Amino acid sequence: xxxxxxxxxxxxxxxxxxxxxxxxxxxxxxxxxxxxxxxxxxxxxxxxxxxxxxxxxxxxxxxxxxxxxxxxxxxxxxxxxxxxxxxxxxxxxxxxxxxxxxxxxxxxxxxxxxxxxxxxxxxxxxxxxxxxxxxxxxxxxxxxxxxxxxxxxxxxxxxxxxxxxxxxxxxxxxxxxxxxxxxxxxxxxxxxxxxxxxxxxxxxxxxxxxxxxxxxxxxxxxxxxxxxxxxxxxxxxxxxxxxxxxxxxxxxxxxxxxxxxxxxxxxxxxxxxxxxxxxxxxxxxxxxxxxxxxxxxxxxxxxxxxxxxxxxxxxxxxxxxxxxxxxxxxxxxxxxxxxxxxxxxxxxxxxxxxxxxxxxxxxxxxxxxxxxxxxxxxxxxxxxxxxxxxxxxxxxxxxxxxxxxxxxxxxxxxxxxxx
Amino acid sequence: xxxxxxxxxxxxxxxxxxxxxxxxxxxxxxxxxxxxxxxxxxxxxxxxxxxxxxxxxxxxxxxxxxxxxxxxxxxxxxxxxxxxxxxxxxxxxxxxxxxxxxxxxxxxxxxxxxxxxxxxxxxxxxxxxxxxxxxxxxxxxxxxxxxxxxxxxxxxxxxxxxxxxxxxxxxxxxxxxxxxxxxxxxxxxxxxxxxxxxxxxxxxxxxxxxxxxxxxxxxxxxxxxxxxxxxxxxxxxxxxxxxxxxxxxxxxxxxxxxxxxxxxxxxxxxxxxxxxxxxxxxxxxxxxxxxxxxxxxxxxxxxxxxxxxx
Numbered sequence: 001x002x003x004x005x006x007x008x009x010x011x012x013x014x015x016x017x018x019x020x021x022x023x024x025x026x027x028x029x030x031x032x033x034x035x036x037x038x039x040x041x042x043x044x045x046x047x048x049x050x051x052x053x054x055x056x057x058x059x060x061x062x063x064x065x066x067x068x069x070x071x072x073x074x075x076x077x078x079x080x081x082x083x084x085x086x087x088x089x090x091x092x093x094x095x096x097x098x099x100x101x102x103x104x105x106x107x108x109x110x111x112x113x114x115x116x117x118x119x120x121x122x123x124x125x126x127x128x129x130x131x132x133x134x135x136x137x138x139x140x141x142x143x144x145x146x147x148x149x150x151x152x153x154x155x156x157x158x159x160x161x162x163x164x165x166x167x168x169x170x171x172x173x174x175x176x177x178x179x180x181x182x183x184x185x186x187x188x189x190x191x192x193x194x195x196x197x198x199x200x201x202x203x204x205x206x207x208x209x210x211x212x213x214x215x216x217x218x219x220x221x222x223x224x225x226x227x228x229x230x231x232x233x234x235x236x237x238x239x240x241x242x243x244x245x246x247x248x249x250x251x252x253x254x255x256x257x258x259x260x261x262x263x264x265x266x267x268x269x270x271x272x273x274x275x276x277x278x279x280x281x282x283x284x285x286x287x288x289x290x291x292x293x294x295x296x297x298x299x300x301x302x303x304x305x306x307x308x309x310x311x312x313x314x315x316x317x318x319x320x321x322x323x324x325x326x327x328x329x330x331x332x333x334x335x336x337x338x339x340x341x342x343x344x345x346x347x348x349x350x351x352x353x354x355x356x357x358x359x360x361x362x363x364x365x366x367x368x369x370x371x372x373x374x375x376x377x378x379x380x381x382x383x384x385x386x387x388x389x390x391x392x393x394x395x396x397x398x399x400x401x402x403x404x405x406x407x408x409x410x411x412x413x414x415x416x417x418x419x
Numbered sequence: 420x421x422x423x424x425x426x427x428x429x430x431x432x433x434x435x436x437x438x439x440x441x442x443x444x445x446x447x448x449x450x451x452x453x454x455x456x457x458x459x460x461x462x463x464x465x466x467x468x469x470x471x472x473x474x475x476x477x478x479x480x481x482x483x484x485x486x487x488x489x490x491x492x493x494x495x496x497x498x499x500x501x502x503x504x505x506x507x508x509x510x511x512x513x514x515x516x517x518x519x520x521x522x523x524x525x526x527x528x529x530x531x532x533x534x535x536x537x538x539x540x541x542x543x544x545x546x547x548x549x550x551x552x553x554x555x556x557x558x559x560x561x562x563x564x565x566x567x568x569x570x571x572x573x574x575x576x577x578x579x580x581x582x583x584x585x586x587x588x589x590x591x592x593x594x595x596x597x598x599x600x601x602x603x604x605x606x607x608x609x610x611x612x613x614x615x616x617x618x619x620x621x622x623x624x625x626x627x628x629x630x631x632x633x634x635x636x637x638x639x640x641x642x643x644x645x646x647x648x649x650x651x652x653x654x655x656x657x658x659x660x661x662x663x664x665x666x667x668x669x670x671x672x673x674x675x676x677x678x679x680x681x682x683x684x685x686x687x688x689x690x691x692x693x694x695x696x697x698x699x700x701x702x703x704x705x706x707x708x709x710x711x712x713x714x715x716x717x718x719x720x721x722x723x724x725x726x727x728x729x
Contacts, residue, residue, distance in 0.1 A: 003519035007505070007512075014507040014548075247503040250469050251564065255520035256492045 004265030005272065011239060012273060018235050022277055026228035030285055033224070034217035050130040050168040051111045052101065053120035060094045063140035084148055093143040094135055097157075100179055109171070124160055130168050133176070134158035214379060218292065221285040222378045223351035226371035228281075229274045229314050230345060234338035236270045237321035241331040249326070259414045266322045267405075271315030278307045292382075302385055306377045306394065313370040313397045316404035323412035345369045350376075373397045420445045420604060421466070421572060426475035428461050435461040437628040438475070443572065443606055448598040450619030451608040452715065454723075458628035459608040460500060463576045466606070467497045496570030500577045502557045503564070506550035510541055510560045513549060514567060521568035535563040538597075540589055555586020562590065572604040573597060579614060594618055612716040622715065626723045639718050646671065646721075648711040649682045649690060654704040660697060667693050672720055678706075683713075683721060 012018060068085045076084075101112050115123065115132075123129040136158060145151040157176060161169045243249040252262060282303065285291040292299070325333045346352060348365050349372030355363045366372035377393035421443040428436040436458040443449050453459050464470035466477055468488035476483050477491070484491035504513045514532045523531055536542040539559035549557055558578055565573065575594070579587045595618060597603040609615050615622055622639055624632040632639055653660075661680050665673030667690065672683035684690055691708070698705050711717075 003516055007508070007516045010512065011505060011507050247499045247501045248505065250467075250499065251497070251503045251517065252520060253469065254467065254492050254495065254497055255517065255568075256489055257520055 001261065001265055001268070004262065005269050008236070008239065008265070008269035009272065012235065015235075021231050022228060022235065022273070023280060026224040026281055027284060029224045030217065030220050030281070030289070033220040034215075034289060034291075037216045037220070049109060049111075050172065051113070051128065052172070053115045053123055053129045053132045054098065054101075054112055055115055055117050055120045055132060055134040056094060057117065057135065058137045058140060060092060060140050063138075064088055064092055064144070067141050067144055087148060088144050091144070091147060092140055093147075094140050097133075097135070097179055100175070106175070110175075121160075124162055127162055130162050131172055132158075132160040134160070214382060215291070217285065217289045218382060219354075221282065221289070221291050222375055223346075225278055225281045226310065226349065226374045226378070227342065227346035227351040229277055229310060230317070230342045230371060231338055232270050232273050232277065232314055233318040233321050234334035234342070235273075236266050236318040237325045237334040237337070238331060240266060240322040241325045241334065244326055244329060259412070260409075263319055263322060263408065263412050267315040267319040267408075269315075270318030271311040274311035274314045275307060278311065282307075299381075299385055302381045302387070302390070303378070306374060306381065306390065309377075309394050309397050310370060310374040313374075313401035313404070316401040316408065317370065319408035320404045320411070323408040327411050327413050345371055348372060367393075368396055368400060370397050370400055373400070420480060421606075422478050423462070423466060424476045424478065426462060426465055426477065427473050428458075428465060428470065429473045434628050436465065436472075439625070439628075439630050440475075441466075441606075441623055441630070443604055445571075445604055446598075446602045447621065448594075448605040448607065448619045450615035450622040451606060451625060452610070452612065452615045452622055452719065453608075453625035454610050457610075457625040459625055460576050461628075462625070463497075463574055463606075463608060467495060467574055468492055469497075493568070494571040496565035496568070496573045498562050498565045498573065498575040498578050500580060502549075502561050504549050504557065504560055507548060509546050509548050510536065510552070510563070511545040513560060514545075514563060517564045518567045523567070531567055531569075535566045538566065538593060539563045540593075553583065553586065555582035555590070558582050558586065558590060559593075562593065570603075572606070574606045576608050577610070578607075579609070579611065591617060612714060612719070616715055624715075624719055624722065626719075631722050632718065636715065639715060640713050642718050642721065645686055646683050646713065647686050648713055648717050649684060650707075650709040650711060651680045651682070651694065651705060652707040652709075653678050653680070653698075654706055657701055657703045660701040660703050663697050663701075664694065667697075672724075674720065683717060 012022075067088050071081055071084050071088065074081065098112070100106070101110050113129070117134065120129070120132040120134075124132050134157070136156065139156070142156075157180070159172070159176060161172070240249070243252070249262075253259070282292070292303075321333055321337060325331065348355075348362055349369045350366055351371060355366055358366075367376060373393040373396040377390050377397075380389040380393065423439060423441045426436055426439045426441075427434065439458070439462055441449070441451075441462075451459050451462070461470065465472045468477070468484055468491050471485070477485060479491045479494065482490075505516070508516070511532060514535060515528065518528045518531055532545075533542065536545050539562055541556060541559055541563070544552075544556070549560060552560065562575075562578065573594070578594075579590055582590070591614060594605060594607065598605045598618070605618070607615065607618055616636060619636070621635050622633065623630050624639070632642065651664075656675075656678055658675070661673070661675040664670070664680060664682065665675075669684050669688040669690070670682050671685070672681075674681040682690070694708070695705065713721075
């Protein structure tokens with residue numbers, strides 16, 4: 001086994017084009033994607049910081065009082081009137097929006113300043129603010145009527161931005177959409193139960209800020225790493241094909257070593273190469289791009305556990321590809337795998353971009369790819385380093401690895417078609 | 420020591436090896452001669468236990484090796500036609516890897532590597548990558564790798580294809596030494612008649628998957644003992660004259676090659692008068708006439724009607 005392992009690693013070290021694919025290319029992509037897409041990952045807060053002018057064209061208190069007076073004149077039981085008046089006061093959408101934007105979770109991102117319409121327009125023109133949110137006359141009353149009575153006269157927010165295509169605009173639109181959704185949701189709850197709960201608002205906002213800790217460098221270091229480890233499978237299968245073509249495989253068979261020793265050595269060599277590859281990619285990214293702030297042993301132990309499970313899974317994948325390659329006596333398998341299947345697996349596994357908006361089926365498939373499951377495990381660990389979080393994705397990787405291994409054992413030509 | 424019995428290999432509609440029975444006695448050097456596509460490599464693959472025959476058997480010391488190839492593989496050193504080495508490793512690294520596969524380690528492994536490198540004359544260049552070697556040097560390492568486990572039988576499949584004369588001579592001399600000085604049994608396949616003539620005690624001639632003749636070199640040449648080969652050189656090519664001469668009564672085989680014509684005729688045939696008569700009719704000048712003793716090439720030509728390298 002040692003002889004095989006040493007030989008495979010020596011061959012890889014002397015193959016510059018393979019080294020380029022396995023190490024240099026992912027590292028280059030981490031650098032390019034990490035820098036260029038810094039803005040779209042909410043973990044990169046500096047790139048998303050924004051100054052917002054808030055313009056209110058109405059008197060909120062007066063609008064609430066006016067609505068309460070209308071409620072008083074309704075022919076409702078006194079307790080219900082009281083509940084609705086209280087809801088109108090505490091669920092004022094203007095207050096909710098300001099609370100949301102000034103919330104602790106967004107305070108690093110957003111700076112709010114109240115201005116008049118003219119001041120706000122001037123600041124936007126001078127680019128001292130990035131956006132202006134205007135609450136028009138009738139916004140509070142319209143929104144409350146929509147919330148409490150389901151009337152269609154809902155208030156509309158007006159958003160003016162300096163740059164429509166900037167990532168800040170996207171984030172702000174997301175926040176406001178979430179706010180509108182929350183207001184509508186709150187309204188439904190209020191109508192059903194006759195009471196409101198402003199505390200629910202923060203729950204809605206959290207969905208926007210859930211990815212905050214992941215930076216673009218973290219995303220693409222992990223995304224590219226889990227993608228490029230798959231190339232080890234095709235490298236090892238390509239090597240097996242060359243051994244078969246050049247009859248070195250026959251020479252190995254003539255040495256009387258058990259055929260499965262050859263297959264298992266390929267799997268172990270692939271796993272060893274993946275471990276080294278991941279160590280180098282994560283290590284260099286941490287050193288050069290300061291990708292991982294956590295420097296505790298526990299953090300790196302978690303990363304190591306995921307990496308080892310992923311490496312073993314790629315080892316089993318490599319064994320399967322070697323078995324098919326030797327069975328078909330063709331280099332088609334490594335060529336097709338590296339030429340197309342890896343890109344597909346990387347896409348559904350989320351190496352290029354988050355799959356949040358993708359169809360459920362695609363995400364399910366991605367979660368069952370070794371790379372997708374590993375990506376998920378790494379991100380879970382980054383967000384919350386608890387071993388329990390890793391059980392699901394690591395189990396999926398292990399199941400897929402066992403399937404690969406069983407298929408490899410079934411397909412591998414133990415006698416090479418010979419005596 | 421080693422024998423095949425009615426060995427046959429079929430690939431779909433083709434019969435690559437057809438009912439071939441060979442015998443290799445201990446210490447013998449046996450040639451398997453035949454043109455490209457004769458089925459030599461397929462026969463070698465089956466004897467080496469690398470390919471399962473469609474029918475027939477391969478025996479080592481009277482025991483079939485088809486189901487239990489282990490013992491056969493232990494005594495065999497196989498030198499394939501291709502360079503079965505890792506080009507990105509040095510000769511030393513290749514030999515170390517293959518030696519370790521055979522269970523060698525430590526001093527024994529190093530000593531064996533030194534011995535086989537010395538044998539093939541590459542001890543001083545052992546650290547160079549195989550891909551940087553000439554074709555001849557690569558073939559020498561190919562032989563060295565097959566020798567790592569001290570085999571008793573060396574099976575070589577066209578080991579000199581595409582190499583320079585110097586490396587070829589070195590390789591042939593090495594094989595001769597292994598056979599004659601160390602008593603190693605050798606099965607040598609080639610389509611180079613002169614190599615087989617130089618190295619082998621006995622020869623099997625194969626064509627279209629079958630053994631068409633066997634025996635010692637002398638026995639095979641005796642097939643042509645009542646015949647002689649006449650090689651006639653002309654000043655230029657005369658296709659019509661060559662056709663006319665090949666139709667002379669008694670000519671059994673005629674082969675034209677540029678300005679020359681080779682005729683196999685029964686001993687005592689009165690050829691010269693007819694030759695010069697026809698040459699004069701066609702205005703051709705005879706440059707040289709040479710009567711030769713038959714070679715294995717001539718035997719092959721006589722048996723198959725074509726040349727070994729066709």
